[in-house]
Amino acid sequence: MRLPLLAATGPMGWLGIVAAALTVYALPLVLDDAFFILVMQSLAYLYIVAIGIDILVGWTGQISIGHAGLYAVGAYTSALLTTKAGFSFWASAPLGVVAAGIAGGLLxxxxxxxKGPYLAMVTLAFGFMVEVTANRWDFTGGPMGIMSIPGPRLPSGEEMDGTEYFWLIGGTAIVVQVLTANLYRSRIGRTLFALQGSEVAAETVGINVYAWKVLAFVLSSVCAGLGGVFFAHQNGFINSDTFVFGLSVQLLTSALMGGSGTLFGPLVGSVILNLLPTIFAHLHEYQLYIYGGIILVTIVFMPRGIVGSLLQLNVVRGLLPKPAAIAPDPSVIAELREGARPTVTVRDLSKHFGGIRALNNVDISIKPGTVHGLIGPNGSGKSTFVNVVTGIYKPTSGEVEVAGKQVGGSSPHGMARSGITRTFQSIRLFGDLSVLNNVMVGFHLQLRYGFLSHLFQTAGAVAEEERYRRRAMALLEFVGIADRAEDLAQNLSYGEQRRLEIARGLATKPKLLLLDEPAAGVNPTELHYLADVIGRIKAAGVTQVVIEHHMELIMGISDTISVLDFGQKIAEGTATEVRANPKVIEAYLGAPAEGETHG
Amino acid sequence: MLQIRGLKVAYGHIQALHGIDLDAKAGEITAIIGSNGAGKTSTLMAISGLAPITGGEIKFEGQTISAIPAHAITRLGITHILEGRQLFADQSVEDNLILGGYSRIGKDKAAVMAAVEREMDRFPILRQRRKQQAGTLSGGEQQMLAMSRGLMSEPKFLLMDEPSMGLAPLIVQEIARTIRMLKDSGRAILLVEQMAAVALGLADRAYVLESGKVTITGTGAELARDPEVKRAYLGG
Amino acid sequence: MFANIWQAVISGLSIGSIYALIAQGYYVTYITTSTLNFGQGEFLMIGAMIGLTAYVVLGVPFPLALLIAVVATGLMGIALERIAIRPVLRHVLTHSWVLSTLAISIILKNGAVSLWGPEQIRFPSPFGEEVLKIGNAGIFPQELFIIVCALGTVAAVQLFLKKSILGKAMMAVAHNRNAAAVMGIDVKRMVILAFMLSSALAGLGGILIAPVTFAWAYMGTVPGIKAFAAAIFGGLENPVGILIGGLLIGLLEQLFGVINSNLKEGITFLFILIMLAFRPTGLMGRRTVEKV
Structure with a gap:
């Protein structure tokens, strides 16, 4: 019998949870000192905030230097509700968390x-707005702040003492950590990591990147709000002096310093940053030197943070439990053939960039189950073609039709929904995810269980993951990299990365798979393998468009070849026909130089 | 003039060149042809100091240059005219030319300004476009500017990467004429081209690269007749 | 009321031109390295404190004190590039530079407290404290000096980038590193130069603004961030946009200050949030299309 919440928890996990609970219980009893307990309380709630930052920054690849604002929303909401509306802590706390979540959604x-500095500015501006509002608004008490905020009461009606309050915060932190770990290991964490890896690639397997970013912001804000609530009721007093830019920097630092995206990084970072001032209290004058110095040294010498850098060490990795072998479920291959196999028609497609006609009235009809080659010299418009057909560029005019239904002009994730996906000339994998998880992301549109199921690890969600892991394994076997399933995608060789992209594309059950220069940078041995994989995909019934410069490959695998030059289709036919076409020869080899004929 | 022995280039996991040998002689046009991704551009970038060399050696006029940074290579008399023009699009035609002479403008500004005029004589269209932003030129004009900019440093040895790329056939002919004139003025040229017929018509000696290795060498005329060359491009 | 507005316009232009000046510094490093110094405000503070020491404590003539402050902060910019930028540029985390430059700024703040103490120190204006009457509005001569000096410097920087060969080489590095390198331009040196210039601009801003505010260890944070807002507003790669952004933000906060002092601090950020919601790369920034 297993508890849904902890379905994925092995014996080590149980041990960890019990040890953490015991630590939280014992700390204030062993070190019974009012100041120390206060420090531990702060450590625990700031750690919750750091977890939230890690979800946004470490998982999703966004940045925030304004989290103090979200923290403030939680703190002020709960403080105001208890002092002005007479709510109890137990009623105001969840509302504070909700308010922060809403603020995060708005942010x-x-x-x-x-992106980049612009995103930094958005978060920073938000943080300042909140700080200034708190400071200037009478309702929030202005610079005087809010006083006599009641602490939480026990069922007996007594207010919690410091030790009990620490137990509450510490216990909550453990729950947050467990839930976060659930997300981290599930579809949710995987999808957020995919956004960090490549937003474009995430879109092409059907992920609505904007919606998922909103989710990351909301999750992160909920954690920040929770931390803020605990802060507000800790001392019974808050004012705007707390919610300054410096706090945002400290919070970001604790996530990055500990090791972003590592699950335990925020804990390590929070412990270090929160205990430091206590340890170095006697060096009061040098505190900022130490703080700044530590940030600088960790950032420069441990770019992956403390936990991240440790995980790079083979010794440490050897200690980690080996994942259990996964039995492949080959039905996924058979299902590729299922459903309608429509003709994909590109009609009169044009794409202009300013005055440049990158694609000019191109008509191509792709027959079901065939390999359709697309060739042409550099700059002939092949990449533009792929980008328009997969929704990355909006066409200037013309249509893309799947089974006679117009799908052109929608977003890449919309195209993925219509059954069109692709690989990339410059490989776009989700580098921080395992090879297996890269394929799992490809199943995005087929997975049925959502956020809550994964948060609480319901039996259904766990079973679905298990089922799809087996299917992912079969796809990895199909492209011949099953033995690398647990490696990080970024550690694969180039040829293997190409094949992984193909496996990820196949996971979407595509009606049309576009391979954009799959042979670029691939060595001759791998090349044979690639041709073989393309052949097997064809045998499995998937329609493919292959853009390639490697002529031997494309001539060997294509049923039909279209040739583009200067954005126009100049020829179409079988390999033999195309190869003999004088227009094609001239486009490729060029007309002989004029000088040659004269001299 | 230039000897390459066992040159290897790799970008992270990607091995672009698997050890190639190549010689370019003074006063000659040496061509490297091959399909996309064969390693042509990597070869040029290794010579000019832009690509990470993982093995082998490059000697220019007897001096090993494999470890010299890109900006210092230019001062030895090698100029690389990059693939895709790579102009400074927001700067004027004239500024692009002046920047081409950057390596010697400190010593002799007058000579650089004289060279600007000379290049505008070479391609009169550049004089008309003098104050215009380089990014607003047509493809052919951009290629002319790229060539002129490369000539501003008075190189002994020119690396040219795909000068015909994306250009209409008539303009390709004009570019080819210019390359021949540059050879006649005594410069050595290492020409990378996908358009084999153009390159082989110009080249004294040519190399066919396939998947990071040299597969065929010979004189331009020999290779122009070799059916293997067409196979390297169009398969079969 | 009218006098107030007129006065607010002058103050707004003067503080706005400081923002524009510092934001030019963000511009030069951003175009050359895609990074910027989040501690730019602390370089401003150091400029003010060095200027203060030279001018008030040592009695050096003001123009010389200004020069010392600018040169000193410029040299610190070289150190910044070496310590906080170059080592993290190739990092896996693309945001490393945010924290590394913030770390430097934290250290600089502590350094300033150690050297000059935590108090606000009055920086006497070299032009005296006498209020000039223009119409019925009172204006400090220092404010006029700020406008002239800051905007003059912004123009000089742009002239340097557009007309001098060194400036053109720097722009070339910004446009296309490889092409610049094969022209014989030493890319590394241009990057160092960019950080030197950026820091010197902040230092100049510090010595200009100190007589209007005060000189103290914490004076730089807010102007540094407002200048960042100005740069983002205009679009980090657009010097004209940045200039407009700086002046507009200065004007906006001073004018709203006339209506209600509570609005003054928040308005900049509200404004920038709304703008970025509609134009995510700034008012005049390039819209980037990801190349795939």
Missing amino acids: ALPSLRA
């Missing part, structure tokens, strides 16, 4: 399209 809106 996500301007953040969706902003």
Whole structure:
């Protein structure tokens, strides 16, 4: 019998949870000192906030230097509800968390399209807005803040003492960590890591990147709000001095320093950053030197953070439990053939960039179950073709039709839903995910269990994951890299990465798979393998468009070849026909130089 | 003039060149042809110091240059005209030319300005476009500017990467004429081209690269007749 | 009321031109390295403190004090590039530079407290404290000096980038590193130069603004961030946008300050949030299309 919440928890996990619970229980009893307990309380709730930052920054690849604002929303909501509306802590705390979650959702809106420094600015501006509002608004008490915020009461009606409050916060932190671990190992964590790996690739397997980013912001904000609530009721007093830029930096630092995306990084980072000031209390004047110095040294010398750097060591990796072998479920291959195998028609497709006609009135009809080659010299419009057909570019005019239904012009994840997916000329894998998980991301549109099921690890969600892991394994076997299933995708050889991209594409059950220069950078041995894989995909019944420069490959595998030059289709036919076509020869080899004929 | 022995280039996991040997002689046009991804551009980038060399040696006029950074290579008299023009698109035609002479402008500004005029004589269209942003030129004009910019440093040895790329046949002919004129003025040229007929028509000596290895060598005329070359491109 | 507005316009332009000045610094490093110094505000503070030491404590003439402050912060920019930028540029985490430059700024703040103490120190304006009457508005001569000096410097930087050969070489590195390298341009040196320039601009901003505010260890954070907002507003790669952004933010906060002092601090950030929701790469920034 297993508890749904802890379905994925092995004996080691149980041991960890019990040990953590015992530690939380024993700490204030062993070290019974009011100041120390206060420090431990702060450590515990800031750790919860750091977990939230890690979900946003370490998993999803976004950045936030304004988390103090979300933390403040939680703190002020709960403080105001208890002091002004007479709510009890138990009623106000969840509302504080909800308010922070809503604020996070709102913050996500301007953040969706902003990247790098622009995203940093959005979060920073948000943080400042909250700080200034808290400082200037009478309702939030202005600079005087809010006083006599009641602590939580026990069922007996007594207010919790410091030790009990620490137990509450520490216990909550353990629960948050367990739930986070559930997400981390599940579909949810995988999808967020995929956004970090490549937003474009995530889109092409059907992930609605914007929606998932909003989820990451909300999750992160919920954690921040929870931490803020605990802070507000800790001392019975809050004012805007707490929620400053420096706090946002500290929170970000604890996630990154510990090791972002590592599950235990936030814990390590929070412990170090929160205990440091206590340890170095007597060096008061040098505190910022130490703090700044530690940030700098870890960032420069341990770019993956403390836990991340440890995990790079083979010694440490050897200690980690080996994942159990997964029995492949080959039905996934058979199912590739299922359902309608429609003709994909590209009609009169044009794409102009400013004055440049990258693609000009191209008509191509792709017969079901065939391999359709697309060739042409550099700059002839092949890549543009793939980008338009997969929805990455909007066509200037023209249509893409699957089984007579117009699908052109929708987003890449919409195209994936219509059954069109692709691989990339410059490989776009989710580098921080395992090979197996890269394929698992490809199943995105077929998975039925959502966020809550995965958060609580319901039996259904766990079984579904298990089922699809077996199918993923079969796809890895199909492309010949099953032995690398547990390696990180970024550690594969180039040829293996190409094949992994193909396996990921196949996981979407595509009606049309576009391979964009699959042979680029692949060595001759791997090349044979690639041709073989393309042949087997064809045998499995999937329609493919292959863009390639490697002529031997493309001539060998294609049923039909279309030739593009200067954005126009100049020839179409079998390999032999195309090869003999003088237009094609001229496009490729060029007309002889004029000088040659004269001299 | 230039000797390459056992050159290997790798970008992380990707091995682009698997040990190639190549010689370019003074006063000659040496061509490297082959389909996309064969390693042509990597070869040039290794010579000019832009690609990570993992093995082998490059000697220029007897000096080993494999470890010299890109900006210093230019000062030895080698100029690389990059694939896809790579102009400074927001800067004017004139500024692009002046920057081409950057390596010697500190010593002799007048000579650089004289070279600007000379290049504008070579391609009069550049004079008309003098103050225009380089990014607004047509493809053919951009290629002319790229060539002129490369000539501004008075190189003894020119590396040219796909000068015909994306250009209409008539303009390709004009570019080819210019390359021949540059040879006649005594410069050695290492020409990378996908358009084999163009390159072989110009080349004294040519190498066919396939998957990071040299598979065929010979004079331009020999290779132009060799059916193997067409196979390297179109398979069969 | 009218006098207030007129006064707010002058103050807004003067503080706005400081933002624009610092934001030019973000611009030069961003175009050359795609990074920027999040501790730019602390370089401003160091400029002010060094200027203060030279001008007030040592009695050096103001122009010389200004020069010392600018040169000193410029040299610190070289150290910044070496310590906090170069080692993290090739990192797996693309955001490493945010924290590494913030770390430097934290250390600099502590350094300033150690050297000059935590108090706010008055920095006497070299132009005196007498209020000039223009119409019925009172204006400090220092404010006019700030506008002239800061905007003049912004123009000079742009002239340097557009007209001098060194500046053109720097822009070439920004456009296309490989092409610049094969022209014989030493890319590394140009990057160092960019950080030197960026830091020196902040240092200049510090000595200009100190007589209007105060000089102290924590003076830099807010102007540094407002300048960042200005750069983001205009689009990090667009110097004209940045100039407009700086002046607009300066004006906006001073004008809203006239209506309600509570609005003054928040308005900049509200404004920038709304703008970024619609134009995620700034008002005049390039819209980037990811190449696949």
